Structures are given as C-alpha cells and as structure tokens.
Amino acid sequence: MLFDNFLQLIFLWLYxxxxxxxxYYYGNGGDRKCFSKELSKETLLNIQYNVQSxxxxxxxxxxxNNQEFDVLFDVExxxxxxxxxxxxxxxxxxxxxxxxxxxxxxxxxxSPQATKWMSKGKTKVTLEFLIGKDAxxxxxxxxSFQTLHNKINIxxxxxxxxxxxxxxxxxxxxxxxxxxxxxxxxAMWWTIVQLIVLIGTCAWxxxxxxTFFVKQKVL
Amino acid sequence: MTSLSYSIIAAILLCVxxxxxxxxxxxxxxxxxxxAFSKECLYFDLVSHDDSLVVSYQVLAGxxxxxxxxxxxxxxxxIVNEKQKKFSDFLVxxxxxxxxxxxxxxxxxxxxxxxxxxxxxxxxxxxxxxEESPEDIIxxxxxxxxxxxxxxxxxxxxxxxxxxxxxKSTVESTGSRLTWLSLLIMGVTVxxxxxxxxxxxxFFQSRSRNxx
Numbered sequence: 001m002l003f004d005n006f007l008q009l010i011f012l013w014l015y016x017x018x019x020x021x022x023x024y025y026y027g028n029g030g031d032r033k034c035f036s037k038e039l040s041k042e043t044l045l046n047i048q049y050n051v052q053s054x055x056x057x058x059x060x061x062x063x064x065n066n067q068e069f070d071v072l073f074d075v076e077x078x079x080x081x082x083x084x085x086x087x088x089x090x091x092x093x094x095x096x097x098x099x100x101x102x103x104x105x106x107x108x109x110x111s112p113q114a115t116k117w118m119s120k121g122k123t124k125v126t127l128e129f130l131i132g133k134d135a136x137x138x139x140x141x142x143x144s145f146q147t148l149h150n151k152i153n154i155x156x157x158x159x160x161x162x163x164x165x166x167x168x169x170x171x172x173x174x175x176x177x178x179x180x181x182x183x184x185x186x187a188m189w190w191t192i193v194q195l196i197v198l199i200g201t202c203a204w205x206x207x208x209x210x211t212f213f214v215k216q217k218v219l
Numbered sequence: 220m221t222s223l224s225y226s227i228i229a230a231i232l233l234c235v236x237x238x239x240x241x242x243x244x245x246x247x248x249x250x251x252x253x254x255a256f257s258k259e260c261l262y263f264d265l266v267s268h269d270d271s272l273v274v275s276y277q278v279l280a281g282x283x284x285x286x287x288x289x290x291x292x293x294x295x296x297x298i299v300n301e302k303q304k305k306f307s308d309f310l311v312x313x314x315x316x317x318x319x320x321x322x323x324x325x326x327x328x329x330x331x332x333x334x335x336x337x338x339x340x341x342x343x344x345x346x347x348x349x350e351e352s353p354e355d356i357i358x359x360x361x362x363x364x365x366x367x368x369x370x371x372x373x374x375x376x377x378x379x380x381x382x383x384x385x386x387k388s389t390v391e392s393t394g395s396r397l398t399w400l401s402l403l404i405m406g407v408t409v410x411x412x413x414x415x416x417x418x419x420x421x422f423f424q425s426r427s428r429n430x431x
Contacts (some may be wrong), residue, residue: 023321023338030392036333038380046262105250128339129247148355151362158369165376169383176387183394190401197405201412210418216423 016095020050020093022128029053029069029121032111036078037129039100040164046130047073051092054122057205061124062090064112069123072111079104132157224412246373250335251320253286253325260322261338265293268313274321275337275374277306278383286323293317299415301406303327306381308374350395 027033039045051071052061063127075086085106086098092112100106111122239263246389253259263272278284291300301307311319325332 022262025261027229034252036252037247117340130245131247148358148362150357155362155365155369158366158373162372164372165426169376169379172383172387176390177384179387179390179394183390183397187392187397190397193410193411194401194405198408201292201409205412205416209419211421212416 020048020126020128022048022126024124024126027112027123027125029112029114029123032109033121033125034107034109035127035129036105036107036178038105038165038168040098040103040168043100043161043164044132045098047096047098047108048128048130049094049096049110050126052124052126054124061122064123067088068092068114068121070113070115072113074111076107076109077079077102077104078107082107101108103171132161245271245339246337246370246377247339248275248335248337250333251323253323253332253334255325255329255331258322258324261336263319263321263338265313265316265319268316270313271341272309272311272319273337273341274309274311275307275340275377276323277335277378279333279335279381279384281325281332281387282328283337284332284388285327286325286332286334289320289322290326291320291322294321296367297303305385306378337377370399 025033026147039043049071051064051069053064054060055062055067069092071090071092072091073086073088074084075098076082076084081100084115085101090096098106098108110125111126114121265272274290276286276288276387278286284305285303287303288299288301290311291296291311292298293318294315298311298313298314299309321338323334
C-alpha cells in the first residue's frame with residue numbers, strides 16, 4: 001500500500017515536472033533573469049520550472065537533457081543588502097523549493113548555463129510560482145466528507161497566507177511612518193537653519209556696508 | 220504490482236491535471252524589473268477553450284509609475300493595447316488556442332520600473348465532481364463563496380501594496396526635495412546679499428571718484 005502511494009507520487013512528480021502550466025519567456029543560454037517576490041517569514045515557495053533549448057534539426061524547442069544545461073538558482077534578500085541566501089545548481093526541469101527565513105522582498109534569479117561548448121543556445125524557460133504547501137497531491141478520495149475536509153484545509157491555508165501578508169503590511173507601514181516623521185522633523189530643522197543663515201547674512205551685510213561707508217566718510 | 224494497478228495509476232495520472240487545477244487557486248504576484256526604454260514579453264499557451272487567463276499588473280516603483288501593455292492573441296491580433304497605466308486587471312477568455320503574448324514597454328522616462336505581474340490560468344473554483352447529498356452541496360457552495368471572498372481580499376491587499384509603494388516614493392521624494400531646495404535657498408540668499416553689498420560699494424566708489 002505504501003509502495004503504491006510512493007510510486008504514484010514518483011509518477012506524479014515526473015508527469016508534473018515536464019508539464020509546467022505557467023508563463024514562459026525566451027532567452028539565450030547564459031542569460032540571468034530575475035523575479036522579485038514579497039515573502040513573509042516561513043512561507044514556502046515552490047517554483048516549477050522547465051528549460052527547453054532550441055533544436056536546430058527539428059526547428060522547435062525540446063526539453064533539454066541533464067548533460068546539456070544546468071540551471072543555476074539564486075535567491076537574494078533585497079531588504080538585507082542583497083544578501084545571497086541560496087545558490088543552487090539544478091537539472092533543467094523540476095521543482096525549486098525555498099523557505100523564507102525573514103520577511104521581505106526576495107529576488108529569485110534563474111540562469112540556464114550550458115555545460116557543453118555551445119554557450120549561446122536559445123532557450124525557452126517556463127515558470128510557475130506556487131505558494132504554500134502542495135495541497136493538491138491527493139489521490140481521488142471517494143468519501144465526500146474527505147473532499148470537504150480537503151477543501152477546508154485549502155481555505156485554511158489561504159487564510160493563513162492572508163494573515164502573513166497582513167503582518168508584512170504592518171511592518172511596511174511602520175517603516176513608512178518612520179520615513180514620514182523624519183521628513184516632518186527635517187522640514188522643521190531646515191527652516192530653522194535657513195532662518196539662521198538669513199539673519200547671519202543680514203547682519204554681515206549691514207556690518208560690511210557700515211565699515212565701508214565709515215571708510216568713505218559718508219557716515 | 221500487477222498490470223491492473225499500472226493502468227489504474229495511468230488513469231489517475233490523466234485525471235490529475237484537473238484535480239491539481241481544481242484544488243488550489245493560486246494568486247501569486249511576482250515582480251520584474253524593466254529598464255528604461257526596454258520591452259519585456261511573457262508568453263502563455265492556452266490549450267483548452269474553457270480556460271481563461273488571469274492577468275493583472277501594477278507598477279511598484281519607478282518614475283511616474285506608468286507602463287505600456289499589450290496582449291497579442293495567437294493569430295497575431297492585438298487584444299489589448301494600453302498606454303501609460305498604473306495598474307490593470309484582465310480576465311482573458313479564449314481567443315483561440317495557442318501562444319498569447321504579454322508585453323510591457325517602458326517607453327516614457329528614464330527610470331527603471333518594477334512591475335508586479337500575475338499571469339496564471341484561472342483555476343476553477345474548488346468544485347468537485349460526483350454525487351453529493353444536499354447537505355454536502357450546501358457546504359460546497361458555502362466553501363466556494365468563502366473562496367471567492369478570500370480571492371477578493373487577496374486582490375485588494377495587492378492593490379494596497381501598490382498604493383503603499385507609491386506613497387513611500389512620494390514621501391522620499393518630499394524629503395529629498397526639501398533638502399535640496401533648502402540648500403538652494405540658502406545659497407541664493409547668501410549670493411544675493413553679497414551681490415547687493417558689492418554693487419552698493421561699486422556705486423559709492425564711483426560717486427566718490429566723481430565728487431572728490
């Protein structure tokens with residue numbers, strides 16, 4: 001029974017890894033493309049990706065095999081001075097998993113690198129970003145109670161995600177308030193400095209002209 | 220492992236895409252950077268006439284926060300052509316099967332723009348097939364409604380995020396304008412007063428030359 005489930009999962013993974021239903025873009029081998037995403041602490045992000053290379057003979061894009069391309073994944077935390085958290089080399093097609101350690105904006109960069117001599121092959125990269133745990137890997141359950149249970153679990157996941165996002169919003173709001181307050185106080189200080197400079201200049205001007213007129217024997 | 224169980228596995232695998240798509244509604248925006256005067260295109264394939272695409276974008280950072288956006292159908296016709304908008308929301312129904320092209324152009328201004336995009340298949344509501352008792356149908360409907368409300372909440376929060384970014388940029392620009400304009404004013408004040416002093420000196424020097 002356990003072996004059956006295990007085999008199902010293996011087949012599922014193989015099937016899903018070649019059929020990514022996400023958007024794709026065209027590029028060249030070696031191009032580094034970056035996507036940013038706001039993640040709150042301990043959010044699981046899965047990127048399902050598939051890199052295809054252009055086959056000259058068949059004049060179409062085919063799945064790249066492991067010997068031709070390596071895909072390098074970088075994850076940087078842009079809120080922490082672009083501190084690189086993860087750098088991982090993976091096969092041309094699969095699932096990249098990332099668990100956010102801190103809340104903030106993370107930048108995910110993908111660069112397909114050719115391992116052989118042809119470094120300028122044209123590539124087509126398909127990506128799908130999935131948040132949260134895989135709530136869908138579930139064989140068809142007959143009992144409707146089970147399906148209701150599953151659906152409510154999915155709803156629960158979504159609500160938790162909304163809560164996390166709201167925490168992020170609160171943190172950003174605090175930063176924004178700090179920025180507002182600092183601009184407010186700098187408005188006051190700059191005005192005071194301007195007043196001082198104005199009065200000082202006035203005083204200097206009067207004194208300078210007075211000495212000049214005294215010299216000129218007008219005063 | 221009999222051949223029967225293999226065929227069962229195969230049958231389940233064929234049903235799996237429907238299960239997968241029906242099970243979770245994913246609204247996960249990602250952001251891309253668009254340098255000045257550049258164009259960036261993303262593509263999506265539609266394989267079934269019943270599918271529709273959820274497309275939405277908002278500009279998070281850069282300049283006047285506006286980009287151009289085009290959607291091209293598989294047969295080459297332009298479905299959508301928007302110029303200089305801050306955010307937008309679409310549900311693209313099937314205009315034919317094939318490759319849809321979604322292009323962003325940063326033509327106005329020299330600022331690098333950061334655009335947050337959602338580009339996904341519209342997952343059907345978490346509906347299930349098969350016979351259900353009336354209580355289960357009521358429960359299913361309630362669950363679907365909660366799901367829709369949660370999606371609305373997510374979209375609203377996404378819009379809020381865009382507005383927050385714009386507000387933050389306004390505050391930062393206020394701060395920097397304050398600093399530079401204050402320095403400018405002080406410089407102009409000192410300059411004018413020195414100039415005044417010099418000119419008065421010049422007048423009186425020439426006057427004294429004439430009368431002395």
